[in-house]
Amino acid sequence: MTTARILIASLTIGIALSVAAPATFAATVTCESRSGGYNTCPVDTSGGVTLSRQLSSEGCWEGDSWGYDRNRIWVNNGCRAQFRVGQGQASSSNGNAAAAALAIGLIGAAIIAGSKDRNDRNDNYTPQGGGYPTNNGGGGNNWGGPRDTFECGSSNNSFTYCDNARVRGQVEVYRQLSNSRCVYGQSWGVDSGRVWVDRGCRAQFAVY
Amino acid sequence: MKTTLLCLALLAPWAAPAAAATPPQDQAPEITVGQILERMDRDNDGQVSFEEYRNAMIRHFHAADRNADGGLQSSEIPPEWVVLSAADLVDGRITLDVFSDELPAGFNAYDSNGDGRLDNAELNALATARAAKLETSP
Numbered sequence: 442m443t444t445a446r447i448l449i450a451s452l453t454i455g456i457a458l459s460v461a462a463p464a465t466f467a468a469t470v471t472c473e474s475r476s477g478g479y480n481t482c483p484v485d486t487s488g489g490v491t492l493s494r495q496l497s498s499e500g501c502w503e504g505d506s507w508g509y510d511r512n513r514i515w516v517n518n519g520c521r522a523q524f525r526v527g528q529g530q531a532s533s534s535n536g537n538a539a540a541a542a543l544a545i546g547l548i549g550a551a552i553i554a555g556s557k558d559r560n561d562r563n564d565n566y567t568p569q570g571g572g573y574p575t576n577n578g579g580g581g582n583n584w585g586g587p588r589d590t591f592e593c594g595s596s597n598n599s600f601t602y603c604d605n606a607r608v609r610g611q612v613e614v615y616r617q618l619s620n621s622r623c624v625y626g627q628s629w630g631v632d633s634g635r636v637w638v639d640r641g642c643r644a645q646f647a648v649y
Numbered sequence: 650m651k652t653t654l655l656c657l658a659l660l661a662p663w664a665a666p667a668a669a670a671t672p673p674q675d676q677a678p679e680i681t682v683g684q685i686l687e688r689m690d691r692d693n694d695g696q697v698s699f700e701e702y703r704n705a706m707i708r709h710f711h712a713a714d715r716n717a718d719g720g721l722q723s724s725e726i727p728p729e730w731v732v733l734s735a736a737d738l739v740d741g742r743i744t745l746d747v748f749s750d751e752l753p754a755g756f757n758a759y760d761s762n763g764d765g766r767l768d769n770a771e772l773n774a775l776a777t778a779r780a781a782k783l784e785t786s787p
Contacts, residue, residue, distance in 0.1 A: 494749040498711030500704045502691070537754050544755030545779040547706055549680045585705075585712030586688075616693050649708075 467528050469493065472514045473521040474506070477611065479626065481513045488527035490514060497521035498585065498649075500613045505625050518625045519611055587647035590615050593636060594643025595628070607634035608648050615647035679780050682772040696766040699756050710748055720744040 472482035477499075490509045495501045499519025506520040514524055588610060593603035598621070612631050614623050621641030623629045628642035636646060689701045711717075713725055720742040759767055759775045767775065 494746065495703055495707045496745065496749075498708045500708070501700075502704070503700065537758070540751045540754030541758035541778070542782070543751050544758060545775055545782055547709060547755075548685060548702075548775060549779045585708035585710075614691065616691055618693065 468526045470514060470524045470526055471496070471522070472507075472516045472524060473497075474499070474516040474519050477517075477519045479515065479517045481515045482524075483513045484526050485512060486510070486514065486526060491525045492522050493525040494523040495520075496523065499611055502614070505614065505623060518613070585649075587613075587615060587649050589648040590645055591648075592618070592643075592645045593638050594619065595621075595638040595641050598639075598641045600637060600639040602632075603636040603638065603646075605636070608636060609634065611649045612636055613647050613649065614644045616645040617643075618645065619643035679783075680776050682769055682776060685772050685776070694766075696768045697772065698766050699753065702756050702767070703752055706752055707745075707749070710745060714745075721748075 467488070468484070470482055470484050472480065474480050474497075486509045492501060492503070492507065497519055499506075499521070501507050501516070501520040501522050506518040507514070507516045507522065509515065509524075514526075516522070589608075591603065591605050593605070595601055608631070614629070617623050619641050621628065621643075623638070623642035623644050628640040629636070629638045629644065629646075631637075638644075685697065686695065689697045689705045691701050691704075692698070710721070713721055715725055722742050726743070756767070757763070759771050759778075761771055761774070762768075
């Protein structure tokens, strides 16, 4: 997996370098998966594509819920984001003090609120859950953690439904456990509330 | 460094009873690298990539944005967000755009070797910085 990511990173850099000479154009495109469905946004991607602002709480994971090919950006499973297309490199500042403070405030907040929920609401553990409580009570879970998690994997690279009950809400890969990539709509998905996996995808899934 | 304890002050009226009932340590406990990884490390490589960081933070923002207007006013800023920069507030709000645009700089500030991922040592530095920040907070 790590190797794959490095490979992808290298490819991305390669693309960026190869088009560095002719300063072409830069544009921002907003692309949205409506109601969790697949959507494409036609655009010339020869100058490269980067996600500049994620707008949805639904995850935007490259290669899983968004990606691009030669002349379009695609999004899926609720991802909505602004994409930078072309040469306009994002001003990648090395970090300022205010942002650094925001980071330590927020990253801590997400963890602490999560563990508080966990400790305070043991009664809401689900049998096959990965440890995150449900949030039916309204209010307590203000950190955005999943209502439930469960593990499911495709054996022998074959298609299988996960044996949990039908899920309500948005499902995402919480932790990919297989070397085979979990790609929404290809190696995992949701079919009338039933989660399925295929092609060797194994993951801990989260329900939001 | 314009960092202030703005949200703590803003939330004082209704946060006060809880603060009185629990010791300060429970208000802002320390976090561990393990907790961060448990929460964010989606590809299980023992590091936090910017994509993993962004997704966790954006989801966190939306969860706090109860009225879903794309901004957090003071009453929506969770009390756990102890540290917040005054510079991030526009008319008393923090908007999703501002929040989003702060994420890379915040991430980069702890990505010491600039490889786009926070490894164990870098996460440790973040956790330590947080602990130090809390200690200097009133």
